[in-house]
Amino acid sequence: MRLIEQVALIQQACQKAARPLVFVPTMGALHEGHASLFRQARSLAGKEGCVVVSLFLNPKQFNSAQDLALYPQPFEKDKIMCEREGVDVIFHPSAAAFYAPDHSIDVEEVQLSRVLCGASRPGHFKGVTTVLTKMFHLIMPTQAVFGEKDWQQLVIVRRLVRDLNIPVTVIAAPTLREEDGLAMSSRNERLSQSERAVAPMIYQTLEQVREQVQAGERKVALLLEAARKRLESLPGSCVDYFEIREEETLAPLEEILECSKARLFVAIKLGETRLIDNISLSVL
């Protein structure tokens, strides 16, 4: 496994690397959810191909300096996981090396980025689309793997590569969960014991809504009402959003129709930690 920190070197290495070249962007603080993406990348690349993982805590996608400062960076542990999962190249640039001090170009998606996390974290998705555009140019992957855990990010990345004609295939990987249903996240380790104890209620609530849909309820307002109250009653919680939207366009829905691909999205703060999750409500 090679560790590359310099921008010019990753470009050189990736130009020469075997194809398929499968890229998994991360911010580090790796967990088993990331490992599942690496395994999918390894199997897509095959023995002959190349798996590149970026570990880059991208300051541009944080809209709070405190959130950035609190983000864990266990680099040695991350390296061990990459080695274990058969990653060929780690790209780990410093922010100063990655962004020229006088850089003046950002890449912004202006529709899908306005809702859900984009509404409560202004500038977040501009940071994501900017870093990924640069990463795609440097690495020129044939495929890139993204987790469904960050569903909004996934649809924005698909829009990015479509609208800017970036020649990469976007692959979606399912959300990995703890045994109690909590979606794995680097932020989970910030939860206190009591917050961690109530956190599985988030996924349980999503599942309860799915069960209501399966039982025939189609009205979005009715589906959300009682479930939202349950989330709001969790100790120390603050619900940021709890919404049902069409899963590709992120358009709001009033009713779940047979033909609509509906998805339930939640963002909730437990104490100081903001957690997100989503599940499909499609009735196909």
Ligand code: AMP
């Ligand atoms: P991050 O390091 O949080 O930027 O995440 C890097 C990639 O891992 C993104 O594509 C995430 O969607 C994905 N990811 C994070 N958590 C999970 C999870 N629990 N299951 C599957 N993928 C995940």
